[in-house]
């Protein structure tokens with residue numbers, strides 16, 4: 427089995443991955459608060475976890491991987507949106523979840539095995555809060571239930587801060603009912619007009635952090651393998667999740683590996699509404715940027731590095747995909763061919779590709795390996811390349827290999843066209859060998875006019891249809 431290594435934020439080391447239950451993998455990603463369209467930043471860890479999910483399914487088998495991603499559908503931002511718009515909360519959250527699915531589907535992200543909504547786990551959150559009170563880790567004050575950070579010795583271990591540093595550095599909400607300013611809310615009262623549930627502490631609603639502790643326990647157990655989110659969530663959200671879960675279930679280890687992705691920026695600046703550089707995923711899709719291109723841009727940067735969204739990267743990603751899809755089309759890849767290759771045992775992962783990806787999800791390295799594999803000349807030789815594209819989520823439907831304008835008409839047309847281009851390249855090679863530069867230049871001009879992009883590597887010429895590809899201009903040979 428390919429060894430998998432992750433940089434574990436919890437231990438600050440790169441470690442070899444061993445699942446808690448041999449042969450089974452469990453993973454949890456903090457999902458969106460559903461009141462608005464997902465922005466480009468939100469997509470970053472969705473795509474990271476999608477590649478992780480695909481890698482784990484490849485290595486452990488699809489039935490042995492459980493991926494949970496929550497929807498936060500009870501939150502003051504949602505209440506504010508409802509009050510502002512006069513719409514019902516349930517309508518807003520249902521509509522936003524629909525948008526989220528459509529946008530993430532367009533990016534080729536597989537749906538997780540479970541997508542729990544916080545409002546479906548209120549009882550579990552109440553039960554967990556009651557356990558924390560019973561064990562002396564939480565207290566009730568003025569209709570609130572607060573977690574006592576001083577009751578948990580390791581509070582701050584994930585982000586590496588002491589409670590005193592946190593108080594000095596954070597804008598904490600000082601409330602008279604808090605014993606320590608860092609104590610955080612497990613439950614709070616709901617005034618009229620705000621969603622609420624009955625609880626031992628009165629009518630109210632949960633704080634944000636408790637939902638991930640309660641839902642991961644319900645769906646994955648007290649100890650599970652991998653937990654992720656943006657590094658903006660490390661403190662306080664993940665610190666608080668750990669405190670709640672460790673204190674409620676001292677025999678469990680909660681998440682053993684923590685993966686945190688860096689933030690997305692736009693043209694070198696943090697993406698934010700106030701700078702006017704704020705895009706939603708839907709904005710880009712509506713501008714005609716294909717989901718595969720958006721995805722490819724993300725995967726060219728390692729998740730642990732800040733990532734810039736730039737127009738130049740978009741153009742480069744589109745160029746690469748155009749070339750790669752042209753290769754797949756040229757070799758007639760579709761579901762039938764994939765099945766035939768699988769039957770012959772040829773549809774399999776390239777070991778080097780998997781090895782690179784399994785090394786802390788080095789997606790940029792995996793893409794570099796695909797560039798090498800793309801030089802294969804037969805469907806058999808290209809099987810590892812095509813399989814790798816599927817593993818990165820760049821081809822999800824083999825009968826509809828995504829094509830871009832200009833390279834269209836692919837599957838049926840390309841084999842005939844390919845023969846023509848190959849013949850032209852053979853003529854050029856012969857002319858060059860004979861130092862017949864006039865003929866070589868003439869062929870080059872024809873290929874240029876038709877928009878064929880030729881790459882000469884090690885004496886071998888490969889080609890792809892470029893953005894302005896026009897087979898009619900290849901002439902009659």
Ligand code: AMP
Pocket residue numbers: 456457458459466467468469470471654655656657658659687688689690691697
């Ligand atoms: P939110 O809906 O704000 O709670 O965020 C949902 C997820 O998106 C969390 O995992 C955040 O860490 C992540 N996230 C938010 N903004 C960015 C950003 N600019 N870059 C990368 N990830 C982000």
Ligand code: ZN
Pocket residue numbers: 455456457638663667
């Ligand atoms: Zn969470």
